[in-house]
Amino acid sequence: MLSTKARVQVLVFVVIALVTTAFVGAKYAGISRLFGIGSYTVKLELSDGGGIFTNGEVTYRGVPVGRVGPLRLTDSGMEADLLLDSSAPPIPVNSQAVVANRSAVGEQYVDLQPRTGDGPYLAAGSVIPRESTTLPLPVQTFLTNLDDLTASVPTGDLRTVVDELDNALQNSGPDLQLLMDTASSFTKSASDNLPQTHSLIDNGATVLRTQADSSDEWRDFSRNAHLFADQLKTSDGDLRRLIAAAPPAATEISGLLKDTDPGLPVLLANLLTTSQVFSARTDGLEQLLVTTPKAVAATSAAITPGSGKVSLALTFFDPPPCRTGYGSTPVRSSAVTSPLPFNTAAACTLPAGSATSVRGSQNAPHPGLPPVAVPGGAAGLTDLTRFDGQPTSTDLEEMLWLRNGN
Template sequence: MRRGIKVRLVAFVVLSVTSILYVGANYLGFIDQALGRGYTVHVMLPDSGGLYEGSEASYRGVRIGKVAKMEVKGDGLQVDLAIDEDTKIPVDSPVFVHNLSVVGEQYISFEPTTKNGPLLKDGDTVRGTAESLPLGEDVLLQDLDKFVSSVNVSELNTVVTELGTMFRDNANPLRSMVDSAQKFIDAAVENEPQTLALLDDAQTVLQTQKDNSDNIRSFAKDLADVTETLATSDKDVRAILDRAAPSADEVTRLVRTLRKSLPPLLKPLISVTEVLDARLPALEQLLVTFPRLISSGPSALTDGSQTDGQKFGRVNLNLNQDPGACTEGYLPPGQWRPTSEESFVPPYYEAQCASGPPVNMRGTKYAPPLFDWKNQ
């Protein structure tokens, strides 16, 4: 064998052994200890929960170290964790012991709710509680034994027999139910965004119902009162329903009869309503004054003579000339129209009272305007 080949083989063997030793030492933590890498965190637990030296330590499922040492202290157990370098763990992180598999490989896990600091440093201590430990296999087996012992064998036999009777000859319906359930699941997956939006809207609806709970209860109570009244008046309601059909027919015939005559009758009322709207202040004053005028009517009655006992009405009209009527602002007397004239003459719309207070200011100027004659 040539010398060059021997050198290469020796180098390969040396590198292989060195790599194996490095990987093994790194796995066992010798390199971190020798180089001073990583840091140690103490975890205080009420019990080991199945942990052992060499168990993994994880951060939200990612391996960050291992259990380096376990020591009983006081009424608990101190677990020293060798944490990898540059691992950042919040100080208030809850710690739990979980089962890695069904055979009972436990590991310790940090499960923080936030990434914010402060962070754990070398020598810090994290305290766990009884809730941090998993359910022991001995407790599980004891509970399972108690459960099995509590089952009545005769009744269990009856249940199994009834289940067999229920599922016998029902293979096709069960298969159809499973297939339909699968289709339902597929449809739910396809419509996941719409389902999530529906759930979000349902939250708003439920919150609204909560905010209006008093109104809903009041409505339900009133509805119960109405339904109770309807229940006690069942005969009357049935009588109304029996007579409602003929009454509805009569109303239908009445509407058909008035269909042609009622619109022409109502159309002129539009003009009437326009006039009433323009004179609305005067109408309001009339409605206020008229009852007072009617109420003063009996005061105009006076008793007659004692012999006949009749009553007589008395009404006095007084012409008030103070202050006098308004005369300025109108046509001069020479242009006044004689009372005997019967032909149509355009009205003089410029007429207005120019005398001013305190005379009786009358005329169209002081009436609610209906039409702007000046701008026509």
């Protein structure tokens, strides 16, 4: 006969055992799912079992969310109940159910991989159709394919490859170790410079985008290069003759340069001074080259074979002649014909811009000074019949045939 204390101890032990068993069963064995407590059921349609078994794990993005329930055969394959925890995150209906192997021993589980992050979500009674499932490669198929692969390898050739690998890697341990160490250093350097690598990739995208935008120009360049290559091919004979004639021509030029030494270098040095003089007077040379054809044309038109054209123009002192600066020339009688030195000091001394037609080299533009602008004239040029902006007689233009249209 048990005492009261013993009966109380047995009762407490039984209660603790029942509570512990219930907790372990609900927490680890999933007994609560059998009664629909804390879970909901989703049906999974499969064309084949794929090795799946009852109480197998169900994961969502790799996180356990339930267990595999009862399995049933159907006319088109099989159907499995997925007992999903109510506390699990919502799983979209548009999900892929993948039956995969957890390890090499063939422990299968079901992984739910969502195709979208939006609803609707799986609920009690939802069905995952066969089209949204993926089964692992059957072990027998894998072994059969592996056996076929190994049988297809010629034994003699495989032995040759192994022997050659042995010869290639023999005594190469230090080199392989150095290669592995270098690869490790390279990987570390690449990891340290990861931001620069990302920047390079981003900038590379910009460069590639620029090249894509310039595709038309590159296409034109390629087309022109093709045309140039075709022309070179067409002119192959001429190019060969040119290349063949180049050495003799170079020899002749070399001999000419030797024969003209040292006179040619001295001439070129002197021409440098001449070119500097002409360079400082570019505007004047340009004006000379422009007006000389007009003057030659006027002269040739005035003198014809057997006759000559003479014109008389009355200016009526428009503009008035310059009288200032000529006083140093003595006035002589026409009867005096003895030689007299030329008076080089005689020149018009009126300032530029006077009412007279001021002439003389002292009024000509000098190097370094901008030419006087002529209103209405051509830019950079001075009209032959205008001096310092003062027009000459219109009749004089007609006499010299310098007016356009005459």
